[in-house]
Amino acid sequence: MWFLIFIIFIAIICSIVAFIRIRKNKYVKFIMENSIAIKNLIDNNNKYNFYNSSKNFNERHVYDNENFYEGISCEDYLIYQLQYKKYDVEKEINNFNYNKEKYKSYCKEISEISEFGKYVEENNKLNKNYLLKIEKELFNQMVLKPATNFKIHVVLCCSKINGVVYRNKKQDFSSEQITLLIKRLNNKNRDFYNDKEIWNALCRVERGRVSNKMRFSIYQRDGYRCCRCGRSEESDYLEIDHIKPIAKGGKSTYNNLQTLCRRCNKNKGDTY
Ligand SMILES: [Zn+2]
Known part of the structure; x- marks a missing residue:
């Protein structure tokens, strides 16, 4: 019994929502076809070819x-x-x-x-106030x-x-x-x-x-050895060197990076 009432209640709500939507669509259709204000707005929108990023x-x-x-x-x-x-x-x-x-x-x-409120064709069956309300709503939505x-x-x-x-x-x-x-x-x-x-x-x-991730993959590539003197040390004694120094336009790319020990790196300095 309660279930039946619930179903009827839902059905009524749905019909009301559908009715409102259909009514609004009718107004929107009329406005889009007849509103002079909207026509002027569309003309303006087409005239101004704004850049859309x-x-x-x-x-x-x-x-x-x-x-x-x-x-x-x-x-x-x-x-x-x-x-x-x-x-x-x-x-x-x-x-x-x-x-x-x-x-x-x-x-x-x-x-x-x-x-x-001025229309190409009049339709007396439509509510004037509601028409005006929808018209202004649409107008504001369409302003660029x-x-x-x-x-x-x-x-x-x-x-x-x-x-x-x-x-x-x-x-x-x-x-x-x-x-x-x-x-x-x-x-x-x-x-x-x-x-x-x-x-x-x-x-x-x-x-x-040169991220830490990149740093360790360079060490790995070079076998954790200095590329100059071949010393293999604890990794905290090894450093990453830019073969062509950054100050001379070198980039941080795999091909321009090498493992050097701290001493060799110090001796090399900014030379290329
Ligand atoms: Zn070295």
């Missing part, structure tokens, strides 16, 4: 070495990445600036649309909100060797800040950066690309 320039990196994590700032990391991404980033900033400029006049034109503020979010994390992150730092960079960094990066003669701070930041990040 689908790219993600945010940066995230996990260091498994606390010294590198401490020594490298979010700005250092961004400068390093901008070496490779600056052209795409500049293009993106220009697109956002285009949006920003156009958005002002778009907003002005949209705010001047006032033909709410283009992206106008470009920024890059940088996150640096510090993890244990097993990958578990236990610290992180974050910083946002505005398009103005990024443009300035690119300008400083571009200030160079051939391979020589005129801005010493930029060069130091690049070196810090390059050095930091």
